[in-house]
Amino acid sequence: xxxRLQRVLLWLIFLTLLCNPTAVAQTDEELLREVETLKEGxxxxxxxxxxxxxxxxxxxxxKEIPFKEIVIDVADAPFxxxxxxxxxxxxxxxxx
Amino acid sequence: MxxxxxxxxxxxxxxxxxxxxxxxxxxxxxxxxxxxxANCAGEQGKYWEMHDLLLANQSRLDLxxxxxxxxxxxxxxxxxxxxxxxxxxxxxxxxxxxxxKKAGVRVTPTFLLGFLEANGTKIRAVQLKRGVSSxxxxxxxxxxxxxxxxxx
Numbered sequence: 344x345x346x347r348l349q350r351v352l353l354w355l356i357f358l359t360l361l362c363n364p365t366a367v368a369q370t371d372e373e374l375l376r377e378v379e380t381l382k383e384g385x386x387x388x389x390x391x392x393x394x395x396x397x398x399x400x401x402x403x404x405x406k407e408i409p410f411k412e413i414v415i416d417v418a419d420a421p422f423x424x425x426x427x428x429x430x431x432x433x434x435x436x437x438x439x
Numbered sequence: 440m441x442x443x444x445x446x447x448x449x450x451x452x453x454x455x456x457x458x459x460x461x462x463x464x465x466x467x468x469x470x471x472x473x474x475x476x477a478n479c480a481g482e483q484g485k486y487w488e489m490h491d492l493l494l495a496n497q498s499r500l501d502l503x504x505x506x507x508x509x510x511x512x513x514x515x516x517x518x519x520x521x522x523x524x525x526x527x528x529x530x531x532x533x534x535x536x537x538x539x540k541k542a543g544v545r546v547t548p549t550f551l552l553g554f555l556e557a558n559g560t561k562i563r564a565v566q567l568k569r570g571v572s573s574x575x576x577x578x579x580x581x582x583x584x585x586x587x588x589x590x591x
Binding site for chain 1: 452481486539549554556562565581
């Protein structure tokens with residue numbers, strides 16, 4: 344009885360092994376195709392990411408407007424900050 | 440000016456900040472009077488307070504509103520109105536406008552960045568920045584100024 348059970352089990356295992364390679368082969372082919380598709384997709388995404396990065400990079404560093412040095416008289420202008428500062432910002436604005 | 444810029448650069452003494460009047464008169468007829476009002480408040484030591492009120496109430500620049508602002512700041516209203524009526528600051532405002540135009544200012548706000556010269560009475564501007572932008576953007580522009588050499 345036990346021997347028979349063992350034999351059945353062995354057969355089952357054998358059959359499973361026999362069946363599987365074909366099943367695996369089929370799946371493999373499908374998988375390979377799927378992997379290829381995924382790879383393609385990934386490439387596109389990477390390319391798009393690169394483009395986005397470049398755009399963001401360009402934005403991150405503000406473009407310097409070509410500007411010819413000029414001396415501005417601020418003798419009467421109201422100011423904030425330390426008298427002794429070496430650098431200055433002038434805001435030209437209105438109360439529209 | 441951004442509060443954060445003021446905190447990081449102006450209050451720390453790294454950068455001195457100047458405000459020059461640039462009313463776009465043709466578009467905003469009341470703008471000139473508002474700039475006079477700020478200067479008149481300045482006579483009573485409340486320039487920046489009036490400046491902030493005007494910026495916070497840009498739709499209210501008529502004479503009555505200006506007087507209300509002055510009252511809110513507890514200014515001497517008689518002196519304030521007398522100052523406004525005298526138009527004594529108009530010439531100074533026009534000088535600011537012409538300084539701006541000379542530097543290529545066309546829109547508001549426009550920022551010039553540079554170095555103080557002649558005992559702080561003049562600024563040698565080396566960079567121009569148009570319009571409002573994010574804090575991080577402005578920070579880069581300022582850092583670029585701070586790291587640039589003062590020597591010509």
